Amino acid sequence: MAEITGGFLVPHDPVMFVAPDAPEADKAKKVWDAYETCAQRLADSAASSVIIIGNDHYMLFGTTCLPKYCIATGHVEGPLDQLPGLKKEQVSNHEALAQHIAQQGSDSGFDWAVARSFTTDHAFSIPYKLIVRRAEEISGRSITAIPVYLASAVDPFITKARARQLGEQIRAAVESFDSDEQLFVIGSGGISHWVGVKETGKVNEAFDHQVIDLCCNADIDGLAAYTDEQVLENGGNGAMEIRNFICAMAAANASRGELIEYQPVPEWVTGLGFIELKKG
Amino acid sequence: MAEITGGFLVPHDPVMFVAPDAPEADKAKKVWDAYETCAQRLADSAASSVIIIGNDHYMLFGTTCLPKYCIATGHVEGPLDQLPGLKKEQVSNHEALAQHIAQQGSDSGFDWAVARSFTTDHAFSIPYKLIVRRAEEISGRSITAIPVYLASAVDPFITKARARQLGEQIRAAVESFDSDEQLFVIGSGGISHWVGVKETGKVNEAFDHQVIDLCCNADIDGLAAYTDEQVLENGGNGAMEIRNFICAMAAANASRGELIEYQPVPEWVTGLGFIELKKG
Amino acid sequence: MKRDVLERILWSLSVDRFSKEKYREDPQKFLGRFPLDEEGARMILEFDVKAMQEEGVNPMLTLGYWIEMSPDRRVSSYNRKLGSDSAHSASIKG
Amino acid sequence: MKRDVLERILWSLSVDRFSKEKYREDPQKFLGRFPLDEEGARMILEFDVKAMQEEGVNPMLTLGYWIEMSPDRRVSSYNRKLGSDSAHSASIKG
Ligand SMILES: [Fe+3]
Numbered sequence: 004m005a006e007i008t009g010g011f012l013v014p015h016d017p018v019m020f021v022a023p024d025a026p027e028a029d030k031a032k033k034v035w036d037a038y039e040t041c042a043q044r045l046a047d048s049a050a051s052s053v054i055i056i057g058n059d060h061y062m063l064f065g066t067t068c069l070p071k072y073c074i075a076t077g078h079v080e081g082p083l084d085q086l087p088g089l090k091k092e093q094v095s096n097h098e099a100l101a102q103h104i105a106q107q108g109s110d111s112g113f114d115w116a117v118a119r120s121f122t123t124d125h126a127f128s129i130p131y132k133l134i135v136r137r138a139e140e141i142s143g144r145s146i147t148a149i150p151v152y153l154a155s156a157v158d159p160f161i162t163k164a165r166a167r168q169l170g171e172q173i174r175a176a177v178e179s180f181d182s183d184e185q186l187f188v189i190g191s192g193g194i195s196h197w198v199g200v201k202e203t204g205k206v207n208e209a210f211d212h213q214v215i216d217l218c219c220n221a222d223i224d225g226l227a228a229y230t231d232e233q234v235l236e237n238g239g240n241g242a243m244e245i246r247n248f249i250c251a252m253a254a255a256n257a258s259r260g261e262l263i264e265y266q267p268v269p270e271w272v273t274g275l276g277f278i279e280l281k282k283g
Numbered sequence: 284m285a286e287i288t289g290g291f292l293v294p295h296d297p298v299m300f301v302a303p304d305a306p307e308a309d310k311a312k313k314v315w316d317a318y319e320t321c322a323q324r325l326a327d328s329a330a331s332s333v334i335i336i337g338n339d340h341y342m343l344f345g346t347t348c349l350p351k352y353c354i355a356t357g358h359v360e361g362p363l364d365q366l367p368g369l370k371k372e373q374v375s376n377h378e379a380l381a382q383h384i385a386q387q388g389s390d391s392g393f394d395w396a397v398a399r400s401f402t403t404d405h406a407f408s409i410p411y412k413l414i415v416r417r418a419e420e421i422s423g424r425s426i427t428a429i430p431v432y433l434a435s436a437v438d439p440f441i442t443k444a445r446a447r448q449l450g451e452q453i454r455a456a457v458e459s460f461d462s463d464e465q466l467f468v469i470g471s472g473g474i475s476h477w478v479g480v481k482e483t484g485k486v487n488e489a490f491d492h493q494v495i496d497l498c499c500n501a502d503i504d505g506l507a508a509y510t511d512e513q514v515l516e517n518g519g520n521g522a523m524e525i526r527n528f529i530c531a532m533a534a535a536n537a538s539r540g541e542l543i544e545y546q547p548v549p550e551w552v553t554g555l556g557f558i559e560l561k562k563g
Numbered sequence: 564m565k566r567d568v569l570e571r572i573l574w575s576l577s578v579d580r581f582s583k584e585k586y587r588e589d590p591q592k593f594l595g596r597f598p599l600d601e602e603g604a605r606m607i608l609e610f611d612v613k614a615m616q617e618e619g620v621n622p623m624l625t626l627g628y629w630i631e632m633s634p635d636r637r638v639s640s641y642n643r644k645l646g647s648d649s650a651h652s653a654s655i656k657g
Numbered sequence: 658m659k660r661d662v663l664e665r666i667l668w669s670l671s672v673d674r675f676s677k678e679k680y681r682e683d684p685q686k687f688l689g690r691f692p693l694d695e696e697g698a699r700m701i702l703e704f705d706v707k708a709m710q711e712e713g714v715n716p717m718l719t720l721g722y723w724i725e726m727s728p729d730r731r732v733s734s735y736n737r738k739l740g741s742d743s744a745h746s747a748s749i750k751g
């Protein structure tokens with residue numbers, strides 16, 4: 004069986020790329036360094052593939068078909084929304100495992116929408132570049148990456164309870180995959196941020212710390228207990244992305260999380276939290 | 284509660300519109316008349332809305348997101364693939380019920396992809412025009428229509444077992460909808476036809492009669508017992524659309540079907556079967 | 564329904580190049596093919612992102628539309644249009 | 658993977674007007690933005706629908722591509738290209 008042996012919860016903040024010098028240098032450096040820490044830890048692990056759980060921002064999927072969750076099972080490139088320092092590139096997917104996750108889902112009541120040829124957005128591509136590609140550089144080994152997209156920013160949203168079940172299904176599928184590969188999972192998003200609304204630029208440190216504590220305690224129940232109204236009120240529409248955290252935590256089945264870094268950065272309109280998911 | 288009180292299984296053969304005069308006149312007339320019979324029976328019923336279960340033909344959904352099943356919950360127009368006599372028009376959807384079906388599905392393990400603004404293809408629009416719109420004309424009353432699309436022509440296909448469960452979920456959702464409306468359901472597709480492959484033009488009457496018998500006996504188990512290989516071999520890639528029949532039959536919970544018409548029409552590259560789903 | 568159609572139009576104008584071209588050529592004609600009332604058309608034509616959000620349109624779309632299609636394109640102007648006093652602004656969808 | 662990319666290209670060329678325009682302007686350049694080997698590119702450029710189907714490409718796409726983009730566009734020619742002896746032909750996707 005293959006196994007998910009670790010993972011991270013990290014942000015995917017495009018403003019870092021567009022306005023790298025907006026915050027004070029020390030703060031900015033801590034955030035970039037946090038990605039580097041994740042990359043180093045991935046490089047130090049034996050993982051040969053990473054499942055990145057992100058969400059569309061009403062760009063990849065349109066009003067003619069909004070999936071609750073979608074997995075890329077074939078060709079992958081991205082991001083569609085290129086940024087300075089984040090250009091479109093071909094992505095090395097783990098097609099066999101992705102197809103197995105979709106198939107095992109279909110057999111167990113999880114009706115994955117499937118992307119046979121997919122273009123990612125920054126939700127996948129930021130952690131892919133800063134963690135996966137960087138870990139490849141550091142370690143000199145190849146690491147594939149599977150894009151998973153949840154409906155966390157466009158309604159009808161996936162429920163938090165279903166995001167958790169989906170994470171459990173991903174784990175079961177990985178463990179029934181005929182290989183001895185080790186995997187990491189990355190929950191991409193959050194924490195508090197307000198996108199495209201008049202509160203933009205607000206960061207709610209108290210909410211962010213609540214979320215971080217729940218993640219570090221591996222308290223999925225606690226995360227799932229937030230109502231959407233509470234999340235919207237306290238964390239903004241961007242914080243609906245805690246669904247991605249929940250799914251990744253359930254997939255990793257971590258017993259705890261370790262805070263790598265937290266920086267509230269209004270200049271980057273986001274409370275940026277980095278957590279490593281630890282097993283055992 | 285609302286209730287599904289009847290329904291039909293009918294083909295959606297675009298060649299009828301493109302080459303109406305290709306078959307001999309008598310045969311062609313029988314087919315057009317069969318649609319008229321359906322329209323008349325719908326008009327004679329008390330149904331105020333119809334759920335049409337069709338499938339994409341790799342036109343509406345692309346390689347970047349192939350849903351297992353999708354429901355249009357808002358604005359609807361179509362078809363995208365206009366034909367002589369089948370021009371694009373606005374469709375009057377039953378938005379409240381469609382949203383309820385999606386929501387009730389989400390609550391019970393059916394993760395509907397949702398089309399907030401949808402363009403149909405001929406799988407919806409042929410029965411919509413020839414049955415629903417025509418029944419409006421005959422009866423003078425308004426009849427709304429909800430598009431449901433299954434993955435019956437593009438792999439990864441929905442399984443026949445899941446198509447049945449989905450039909451049961453549609454029925455449960457209708458019955459938990461707070462209204463006294465009556466509905467019809469239409470399974471759109473089949474029977475034997477080979478599309479875009481070198482066998483095009485072949486019609487397998489023996490297979491078609493098998494399918495018709497199973498439908499008339501309300502034998503969903505029998506339909507679901509076909510392997511995909513058997514369907515492809517005996518009914519062609521177009522016959523994979525019996526999934527739409529299965530879903531509609533499960534939604535209608537009919538105790539039997541009544542054959543309205545069957546015509547094997549090589550000139551229209553299809554074995555065309557018309558069945559009314561009867562309750563009680 | 565109004566929200567749905569507004570979202571479809573904004574989405575098309577954010578990601579579909581053919582739609583963008585057609586809109587730039589003749590906005591009224593482009594909008595004419597959607598079932599949109601006068602007020603809805605006005606919101607699009609005048610980039611009234613505030614009114615669209617009040618109609619329920621997803622803020623990711625109003626922001627994307629502004630950045631892609633508005634004459635100004637600056638997020639600071641977008642924020643002003645929304646009535647925001649934010650000093651900071653996501654320059655793209657977060 | 659080859660099948661996936663072929664399907665994406667055929668789908669784009671069947672339904673996306675911008676892609677159609679770009680392909681007509683410069684097919685090689687259009688195809689160059691996909692990770693497609695020489696043989697895959699040849700299949701597209703020569704409308705080799707038979708080879709694409711042998712690669713696993715969905716027949717709905719090969720047919721749609723032929724009708725939208727081939728110089729000939731007739732389904733009778735499509736059938737011949739497939740090696741079919743059918744007298745009858747779906748003129749569009751059934
Ligand atoms: Fe985001």
Ligand SMILES: [Fe+3]
Pocket residue numbers: 295340406436472473521524750751
């Ligand atoms: Fe069909």
